Amino acid sequence: xxxxxxxxxxxxxxxxxxxxxxxxxxxxxxxxxxxxxxxxxxxxxxxxxxxxxxxxxxxxxxxxxxxxxxxxxxxxxxxxxxxxxxxxxxxxxxxxxxxxxxxxxxxxxxxxxxxxxxxxxxxxxxxxxxxxxxxxxxxxxxxxxxxxxxxxxxx
Numbered sequence: 001x002x003x004x005x006x007x008x009x010x011x012x013x014x015x016x017x018x019x020x021x022x023x024x025x026x027x028x029x030x031x032x033x034x035x036x037x038x039x040x041x042x043x044x045x046x047x048x049x050x051x052x053x054x055x056x057x058x059x060x061x062x063x064x065x066x067x068x069x070x071x072x073x074x075x076x077x078x079x080x081x082x083x084x085x086x087x088x089x090x091x092x093x094x095x096x097x098x099x100x101x102x103x104x105x106x107x108x109x110x111x112x113x114x115x116x117x118x119x120x121x122x123x124x125x126x127x128x129x130x131x132x133x134x135x136x137x138x139x140x141x142x143x144x145x146x147x148x149x150x151x152x153x154x155x
Contacts, residue, residue: 099107 095110099110102110
């Protein structure tokens with residue numbers, strides 16, 4: 001092989017080698033960019049999942065605190081209702097004693113008043129039942145509409 005042919009072969013090999021190395025560098029850079037993009041995408045998903053978790057936790061805590069306050073208010077109202085019911089029972093016992101010695105006209109007036117009172121109670125119980133049915137329907141609707149997989153959009 002002549003000196004010139006050898007020089008051409010070596011030059012070709014060097015050029016090929018340099019191209020091979022440059023191509024490797026480009027592939028390495030592309031791979032590094034893909035890894036960085038993937039890492040950023042994972043970080044963004046992790047951040048979104050974390051924020052969603054924080055929002056759910058915050059909302060849950062607020063709802064729980066509201067429920068605790070409402071439970072205390074309801075307990076106070078129930079205690080007041082029990083006291084009122086106790087006073088009413090006392091009044092009814094006293095009324096039994098008074099009725100036994102009352103005149104017929106007074107007993108008729110008492111019976112008319114009692115009938116009116118029972119009618120009002122019946123009306124209020126009916127209204128309460130309607131409100132309870134509406135509340136139960138609202139609760140069922142909320143449970144049915146609540147998303148079961150909040151992380152679906154992150155997949």
